[in-house]
Amino acid sequence: MLFYQNKGQNLQSRFIKYAKIDTQSDPSSSTHPSTSKQKNLAKVLVQELIELGIDDAAYDEFGYVYATLPSNAIKNVPVLCFCSHMDTSPDCSGENVKPIIHHNYQGEDLVLPDDHNVVIRLSEHKDLNAQIGNDIVTASGTTLLGADNKAGLAEIMEAIAFFKANPQVKHGTIKILFTPDEEIGRGVDKVDLQKLAADFAYTIDGETLGSVEDETFSADGVKLVINGVSAHPGFAKGKMESAIKILTAVVSALPKDSLTPEMTSGKEGFIHPVSINGNAERAEAEFIIRDFDDLLLQSHELTLENVVKEVLSSYPSSNYELVVTAQYRNMKKVLDQYPQLIAYGIEAIERAGLIPIKRSIRGGTDGSRLSFMGLPCPNIFAGEHAFHSKQEWISVQDMEKAVQTIINIACIWEERAN
Known part of the structure; x- marks a missing residue:
């Protein structure tokens, strides 16, 4: 099996491109999506998917992006969906985001240039201890970054690009779902599950490297x-x-x-x-x-x-x-009925060279509601940290591991199929 390589810095380029597009949702709005600007990113994602050769990529009137990577396997593989949300939190400005890459991080406090009072301190962000030598992406100090959940978008897109470039890597049918309004609790209000036609799903919207989450509030x-x-x-x-x-x-x-x-x-x-x-x-x-x-x-x-x-x-x-x-509701009630979902997620993380961390989420994801709507859906790490704040950060290397994990999940489901 080939391993994903971030050739030409494609992954971070995708992420930075998405992060610069303002997609804040609005809880006071009664429209779907709550802000029309979320469709600006939907349009970009659809165009990129079409350029990758995903012919059915489209977004609907509610801002949902649907797409299909057809199976290249001879086995009867369950249809998987990978899902991330396009909106960013209304808790912190998402307008005029200026992503900055801090190369070869060495444990220093990160003073953000547009507001020197915003400092990402190692003493306050303990997960930075595991990032020595990595490339850290932050905003500039006046906005959030949007790694929640544009990291997930970029990671899914990179995984799809990998499969298109490496047709010898076998996988079943993969459905792509990008949702609006997750941050305000409406992420699946208008989703068309019949159109999606998936058997199982994974949201790519978790925090720490190697984490898989099967339980929510x-x-x-x-x-x-x-x-x-x-x-x-x-x-x-x-x-x-x-x-x-x-x-x-x-x-x-x-x-x-x-x-x-x-x-x-x-x-x-x-x-x-x-x-x-x-x-x-x-x-x-x-x-x-x-x-x-x-x-x-x-x-x-x-x-x-x-x-x-x-x-x-x-x-x-x-x-x-x-x-x-x-x-x-707590998605564990549903996911416990499908232990292979978590087992394959854990194995995929291990194949990426990581130690899996099974966690509970002190919050919710689109996967919470999708699970109770009939699409069992645990959550896999995207690598985002300090989300909903000006101190939000993510590392490029963690994002690369998330891409590899997505690829591994699809491959494992194909391997286990009849």
């Missing part, structure tokens, strides 16, 4: 509305029950040493307010609730509601509305 969104009593502030004594003050009292009364993102890790869940707005008469807050256990998820929601009731006991003329919306 289960996630709900909660909208809390406080209906208070408004009155003229000059004549409010004994009358006003400010919805704003009631709502802030609720947030203040939530646990501070547990059940909050800044105090939890591992398998610990949380209750997290993400937005607040309103006035004296009506105020509302959006929360995200997370846990790996669905029963604990429900328990956290009950904790929130009990806090609301306790606070409102001091405001007899006010009331509340609490609406829970399911977002995604």
Whole structure:
């Protein structure tokens, strides 16, 4: 079997090209995709796929990119899909991204040129210890980089280019899916699984080199509305029950040493307010609730509601509305039914010369929802670090290993087929 080589620096060139295209999604938008600029990258990806000889490459009205690399095997190989998302997080600017390659990294702190207050310190980014001698890609200090998930896009594209250039390497049919709006939880809202026609999938959207992830948070969104009593502030004594003050009292009364993102890790869940707005008469807050256990998820929601009731006991003329919306569920429930998915992923990582790291994700991926929609889909590393921030970074060498892992996965499925 041939091994992937990053000839002519194609991989980093692809990644830098994609990173420069602004594709931030917008949670306040009701359109699909949430921002039309995501289609700018979709158009580039489709054109590159067509140039590689993928004749059916296209993007639809919702911004999804679909493409097929036909099988070159004589065996009946399950159809695999490799998936990454095109959007970047709305948490940090993605406009005018200026990727910088720091060649032959030697452990120094990386001071970013457009804002010297943004420093990627070795003491704060422990994974940099494994990057000595590698080439680190960062943004310039005023934006995120977009390695989440444009690294995954570039890696899948490079794997497809490898297979087209090396037809003697056998593989089954490979489906390509690039999605919009993953960062705002809508990544598969409009996906056409019948059109995709895959049996199994892998998202390429993980962090540390060698990681394979088969477990995510289960996630709900909660909208809390406080209906208070408004009155003229000059004549409010004994009358006003400010919805704003009631709502802030609720947030203040939530646990501070547990059940909050800044105090939890591992398998610990949380209750997290993400937005607040309103006035004296009506105020509302959006929360995200997370846990790996669905029963604990429900328990956290009950904790929130009990806090609301306790606070409102001091405001007899006010009331509340609490609406829970399911977002995604722990994909492990589905993936445990298909152990070969993880086993082949682990073997592919080992063949790339790495030590596999089986992990859980304190978050979600498109794979979470795809798994429950009937397309089992674990997550494989892309190599991204410090995502959603100006300190985001990735190494070219880790990206090369991700490409090799994708190639290995496809080859292993062909080898094991009848």
